[in-house]
Amino acid sequence: MRKLLAVLVGVLALTATICSAPARGATPTPNKVCPDWKLRSIVTAWQEPAEGSKVVSASKVVLTKPTGGGTEFATYDAGLTFDSPVTITVFYSLDEDADYAAGAVRLFYYEEANADTLTTAPKASDAAMSDVGVLTLTGVTKVGTLGLVYDASNTAAGKVTFTDLKVGGKSVKFTDVCSTPSPSPSVSASASPSPSPSASTTSAAPAPSVSTSPASSSGGLPVTGTPIWLAFVVGAVFVVLGAAGVLVARRRRERFEA
Secondary structure, X not given: OXXXXXXXXXHHHHHHHHHHOOOOOOOOOXXXXXXXXXXXXXXXXXXXXXXXXXXXXXXXXXXXXXXXXXXXXXXXXXXXXXEEEEEEEEEEEEEOOOOOHHHOEEEEEEOOOOOOOOOOOOOEEEEOOOOEEEEEEEEEEEEOEEXXXXXXXXXXXXXXXXXXXXXXXXXXXXXXXXXXXXXXXXXXXXXXXXXXXXXXXXXXXXXXXXXXXXXXOXXXXXXXOOOHHHHHHHXXXXXXXXXXXXXXXXXXXXXXXO
């Protein structure tokens, strides 16, 4: 009887261990960075984004300029640090009457958070050198403030589209898709006194071309139904319980007859 009970306890323990293990078919959370972003324009003071400026999707934003001013899309508390230097990249394209002259179209970053982007030069920036291309920053180990800008360094109108921003190979999302399945494309334009279009207009050498295909997520069929191993374990438990019941009943009967 004791041996039978020991076997029963072992089977139950095995069942609990297997059931507590994560399912093999579970898809891991995509490797994405989801900071908070602000979209706003400036002429003499911060204001609502210029008409036509908008976040189109989690990886696409369009910037237009107000007359006599510029527009910035930035995160001021990115909080990213790296053990070894990484690269930041973003694709861009100019439409209509947009112009990249005088470093108006830029990617920039600061190591400190809440940087004064209006009067303080960034840690590094890369300015557009053509109507379509990739902006690239290398040797990055810490990012506190990160942004994209179409500023007032020239008087052109039109719009600039930025897509597929990546830091160290990780997609940096323009909306909080890490926790929300269907994020809203709109963003709030608050007027805090610190961040603004990057002060630096220093342009870097043209970035090497990289694939424009967005990173694909892991596919696979969904895991449905009851796993066969669970049915087997449950069946084994019932068999052991039945055998235990029979043995106990038999011993009681023998004692009664004696």
